[in-house]
Amino acid sequence: MNTAQLWTDTLYLLPEIIIALTGLLALVWDFISPESVKKSRLALFSLFGIMLAAVFCFMQAGLDKQIFSNLLAVDYFAVVYKIILLVTAGMVILMSMNYLKVQDTQRGEYYVLILFSTLGMMVMAAATNFISMYLGLELTAISCYILCGFMIKDKASNESAIKYFILGLFASAILVYGISLIYGVCGSLNFSQIQQALSRPGGNSGVVLLTGMVMLIVGFGFKMAVVPFHMWMPDVYEGAPTPVTAFMSIGPKVACFAVALRFFPIAAYALRVQWGFIFAILAAITITLANFHALRQESVKRMLAYSGISHVGYALIGLVATTVDRQIGLMSVIVYFLVYFTANVGAFGVIVLLCQKGRMGEKFDDFKGLGKRSPFAAMLMTIFMLSLLGIPPTGGFLAKVWVFAAAVKADYMWLAVIGVINAIISAYYYLRVTVMMYMHDPEEQSSLSFTPALAVALYIMAFFTLYMGVFPGSFFELAKKSVIALL
Amino acid sequence: MSYIFFIIFSLIAIVSAIRVVCTKQLVHAILWLVVTFLSTACLFVMLHAEFLAAVQVLVYTGAIIILYVFAIMLTTPKEAKTIPQFYVRKIMPIVLGVLFFFQLAVMVLTRFDFIGKKGDLVAMMSKWGGNAEVLGKFLYTDYILPFELVSIILLVAIIGAVVLAIRRSS
Numbered sequence: 243m244n245t246a247q248l249w250t251d252t253l254y255l256l257p258e259i260i261i262a263l264t265g266l267l268a269l270v271w272d273f274i275s276p277e278s279v280k281k282s283r284l285a286l287f288s289l290f291g292i293m294l295a296a297v298f299c300f301m302q303a304g305l306d307k308q309i310f311s312n313l314l315a316v317d318y319f320a321v322v323y324k325i326i327l328l329v330t331a332g333m334v335i336l337m338s339m340n341y342l343k344v345q346d347t348q349r350g351e352y353y354v355l356i357l358f359s360t361l362g363m364m365v366m367a368a369a370t371n372f373i374s375m376y377l378g379l380e381l382t383a384i385s386c387y388i389l390c391g392f393m394i395k396d397k398a399s400n401e402s403a404i405k406y407f408i409l410g411l412f413a414s415a416i417l418v419y420g421i422s423l424i425y426g427v428c429g430s431l432n433f434s435q436i437q438q439a440l441s442r443p444g445g446n447s448g449v450v451l452l453t454g455m456v457m458l459i460v461g462f463g464f465k466m467a468v469v470p471f472h473m474w475m476p477d478v479y480e481g482a483p484t485p486v487t488a489f490m491s492i493g494p495k496v497a498c499f500a501v502a503l504r505f506f507p508i509a510a511y512a513l514r515v516q517w518g519f520i521f522a523i524l525a526a527i528t529i530t531l532a533n534f535h536a537l538r539q540e541s542v543k544r545m546l547a548y549s550g551i552s553h554v555g556y557a558l559i560g561l562v563a564t565t566v567d568r569q570i571g572l573m574s575v576i577v578y579f580l581v582y583f584t585a586n587v588g589a590f591g592v593i594v595l596l597c598q599k600g601r602m603g604e605k606f607d608d609f610k611g612l613g614k615r616s617p618f619a620a621m622l623m624t625i626f627m628l629s630l631l632g633i634p635p636t637g638g639f640l641a642k643v644w645v646f647a648a649a650v651k652a653d654y655m656w657l658a659v660i661g662v663i664n665a666i667i668s669a670y671y672y673l674r675v676t677v678m679m680y681m682h683d684p685e686e687q688s689s690l691s692f693t694p695a696l697a698v699a700l701y702i703m704a705f706f707t708l709y710m711g712v713f714p715g716s717f718f719e720l721a722k723k724s725v726i727a728l729l
Numbered sequence: 730m731s732y733i734f735f736i737i738f739s740l741i742a743i744v745s746a747i748r749v750v751c752t753k754q755l756v757h758a759i760l761w762l763v764v765t766f767l768s769t770a771c772l773f774v775m776l777h778a779e780f781l782a783a784v785q786v787l788v789y790t791g792a793i794i795i796l797y798v799f800a801i802m803l804t805t806p807k808e809a810k811t812i813p814q815f816y817v818r819k820i821m822p823i824v825l826g827v828l829f830f831f832q833l834a835v836m837v838l839t840r841f842d843f844i845g846k847k848g849d850l851v852a853m854m855s856k857w858g859g860n861a862e863v864l865g866k867f868l869y870t871d872y873i874l875p876f877e878l879v880s881i882i883l884l885v886a887i888i889g890a891v892v893l894a895i896r897r898s899s
Contacts, residue, residue: 248873255874262881269888310874351892358885365878377878384882388889403893449836 251309254302254316257295257324258364264291265357272350281348285339285695288353289332292360296328306727312432314368315504318727322576322720323367323500326583330492331360333587336699337594338485344597345483347393355392356489359385363497372421372431375501379417379465382494383410389489390482402481409464409474417461423454433509440512455513458505459520466498467551468558469528476535479547484597484604487543488590491550492583499557499579503572507564508728518565521558522657528555529664536671543604545671546589549630552664553582559657560645566652569725574644576721581637581710585629588703592623595696609675611684619690620679622704629707631672632665637710637717731775738775742768759797766790780860 252259268284268291299321307316314320335356342348362381369375387410391403425431427450428439439445464471479487506517529552536548557578564571596608596619613620629636642665649658710717745764752758766789773782853863868876 248870311871313872313874349892351888354888355885355892358881361881373872373875374878377875377882381878381882381885384885384889388885388892391893394893449832449839453832453836 254305254307254309255314257298257302257328258361260291260295260298261357261361261364264288264295265354265361268350268357269354272354281342281350281353282339284350284353285335288357289335291357292328292332292335296325296332299324299328308370310374312434313371313374314365315370316368317724319500319504319724320368322580322724323496324364326496326579327360327363327367327493330489330496330583330587331356333591333699333703334485334489336695337488337591338483339695340693341483341485341594341597345393347483349392352389352392355385355389359389359489359493363493366497367500369501370433370504372425372433376414376418376421378497379501380414382497383414383465386486386490386494389486390478392486393483396481398481399483400481402478405474405481406478413461413464413471416457416464420454420457420459420461423450423457427451427454433505437509437511440510445512451513452516455510455517456520459517459524462498462502463524466495466502466554468524468554469531469551470524472528472532472551475551476544476547479550480541480544480604484543484590484594487547488587488594491546491586491590495550495554496579496583499561499575502561503564503575504728506561507568507572511568514565518562522562522654525555525558525562526657526660528552528558529661533664533667536668539671540606541604542606542609542675543590543593545606546586546593549668549671550586552668553578553586553630556642556645556661557582559649559654559661562654562657563645563648563652567648568729569722570648570651572725572728573718573721574641574648576724577644577714577717578641580717580721581629581641581707584703584706584710585626585636585638588622588626588700588707589630591696591700591703592619592626595619595690595692595700598690606674606678607685609678610682612679615684616690616692619692619700622700623679624676625704625707627672627675629711631669635708635711637707637714639711640714735772735775738768738771742772755801756798759794759801762797763790763794766794777854778860780864 264287268288271287272281272284302316303318303321305316306318308314309316335353338352338356342352359382362378362383362385365374365378366382369378387403387407390406391400393399421431424436427448428436428445430436430439440451460471462468464474467475479491482490506521507514510517532548532551532555536545536552539545539548557575560571560575560578562571563574593604595616596612597604609623612623625636629638632638632642634640642661646658646661649655649661742765745761745768748761749758749765752761766785770782770785770790773779773785853866854860857863857866
C-alpha cells in the first residue's frame with residue numbers, strides 16, 4: 243500500500259475521522275474550559291459532529307469500495323447501519339442533556355465516551371475483516387463499560403459496570419479464540435478470503451472449523467444478549483444511567499448484527515446448514531424465555547431490557563431465513579432494526595422524561611396517570627409501545643410481518659409460529675404500560691418538564707415510527723439497496 | 730534438538746499454568762504465572778518470533794505481573810488472600826472444562842488441518858532485516874487503521890480510569 247492510496251482511503255474514512263476528532267476536541271475543550279461553562283454546549287458540539295458525520299455518510303451512498311487493504315468496506319449496507327448508529331447516538335445525547343442535569347453528574351467525558359463508542363460501532367458496521375471488527379467491538383465495549391458506571395455514587399451503576407466488564411471480557415476471549423481457530427483453518431481473517439477458503443471442496447467441514455464457528459456464535463450471542471448468554475443483561479441495563487441503557491440496547495446489538503450479516507450469510511454461506519440450525523434454536527428460546535421474563539417485571543426499564551432480548555430473537559429469525567433466500571432474509575433483518583431502534587430509543591426517552599429529582603421514573607407505578615399529567619408524553623409512549631408490539635399503523639407491524647414472511651418462505655414454519663405466539667404474549671406487558679397511563683389516577687400532580695432537547699428527540703422518533711408504518715416504501719428501497727450491495 | 734526444548738518449555742508452561750489455578754495462595758499463583766509467561770516467551774523465541782518474546786517478557790512478565798501484585802497489595806485484606814478451594818458448585822464447571830479440553834485435544838490431534846500463513850514471513854524477515862522491522866512495516870502501511878484504532882482504545886481506557894477513580898469535590 244503506497245502513500246497515495248493511503249490518502250484516498252483516508253478520504254473514504256471521513257465520517258469516522260470526524261467522529262474521532264469531535265471526541266478528541268470535546269475532551270480537550272472539557273479540560274480547558276472553566277467549571278462554570280455549561281456542559282450543554284459540549285453536548286451541542288458533539289451533536290454537531292454527529293450531524294456532520296451523518297452528512298458525509300449520506301454522500302458515501304452508492305459507493306462500493308474496500309479501503310485500507312480490505313479492512314473496511316464503504317458500501318450501501320455500511321451507510322445504512324452507520325446512519326442508524328449516528329441517529330441513535332444523536333438522540334441519546336439529546337436525552338442525556340436532561341438526565342445528567344437531573345442526576346447532577348454533569349461531566350464532559352460522558353459525551354466523549356458516547357462519541358468514541360459510536361466510532362467503534364461504525365467501524366464494526368463497515369468491517370470486512372476480523373481485525374477491524376474486533377477492534378471496533380472492543381472500542382465500543384470499553385466505552386460502554388465506563389458509561390455504565392458513570393454515576394460513581396450510585397451503587398447499582400457500579401454493580402452494572404463491574405458485571406458488564408467481567409462478563410464482557412469472557413465473551414471477548416471466547417470470540418477471539420473462535421476467530422483464531424477460523425484463521426487457522428482458512429488462512430485469512432478477511433471475510434471474502436474466508437468465503438473462498440470455505441467454498442473449496444472439503445473446505446467446509448472439520449472439527450476445528452466448527453468449533454471456531456460455535457465459539458464465534460457464542461461470542462456474538464453474548465454481545466447481542468441472545469438467551470443462554472443473556473444473564474448479564476437485565477442487571478446491567480437496570481443499573482446503567484437510562485440514556486446509556488437506551489444507547490446500549492441499540493448500538494452494540496445493531497453493530498454486532500451488521501458484522502453477523504456480513505459474515506454468516508455471505509462469508510460462511512457454505513456452512514449455512516450448521517449455523518442456520520444453531521441460530522434457529524437460539525432464536526426460538528431467546529424469544530420465548532425473554533418474553534416470559536418480561537411478563538414478571540415491575541420495572542419498565544427492566545421490562546424493556548427483556549423486550550430488547552426478545553427483539554434480537556425476532557431479528558435472528560430473519561438471519562435464519564437467509565439460509566434459503568438471502569435477499570429476503572437480509573432485508574427483513576435490516577427493516578427490523580430500522581423499526582426497532584426508533585421505538586426503543588423513544589421508549590427510553592419517555593423514561594428519561596419521567597426521571598425527576600429523587601424519582602427514577604422506571605417503575606410501572608411511575609407511569610400511573612401519565613395520560614392526565616402529560617397527555618402528549620402518554621401518546622408518544624403509546625405509539626412506541628404499539629410499535630414494539632407490532633400493531634399497525636406503526637412500523638413494528640411491518641417489521642414483524644417481514645421477518646415472519648421470510649421465515650415461512652425459508653420453510654421455517656415452526657419458527658414463524660413461535661414468533662407469532664410470542665408476539666401475542668408480549669401484548670400483556672407492552673399494553674400494561676398503556677393501561678397504567680390511561681386507566682389509573684396519577685400518584686403525583688407535578689407536571690413534567692419537557693426540555694426542548696428531549697422533546698425534539700421524542701418527536702423525531704415518534705415521527706419515524708409512524709412514517710415507517712404508513713409509508714414503508716422508501717425504507718424497503720433502502721434495505722433492498724443495502725442488501726444488493728452486500729450480495 | 731529443538732524438539733526436546735519445545736517439549737521441556739511446553740511442559741513447564743502447562744505445569745505452571747495448572748499450578749496457577751490450583752494453588753491456594755494468591756501471590757503464589759501470580760509467581761507461577763510468571764513462570765508460564767517466561768516459558769511461553771521461550772517458545773516464541775524458538776518460533777523465530779523474537780519481538781513477540783521480548784514483548785511477552787517486558788509487558789506480561791514485567792508490567793502486568795507488577796499490576797497484579799499491586800492490586801492484591803492495595804485491595805485485599807490479609808485473610809482474603811487465599812482462594813477458597815474445592816466445593817460442590819465447582820463440579821459442573823470442572824466437568825464442562827474437562828470435556829471442552831478433550832474436544833480441543835481431539836480436534837488438534839485428529840485433524841491437523843491448519844493452514845495459517847506459512848513462508849512469506851521468513852522471506853520478508855531476511856529482506857527487511859528482522860522481526861520488528863517486518864512488524865513495523867506492516868503496522869504503518871497495511872494495518873495503519875487498526876494501529877490508530879488501538880490508540881483510541883487506549884485513550885478510552887485512560888479516560889475510564891480518570892472518570893471512575895478520581896472523585897471531584899463538588
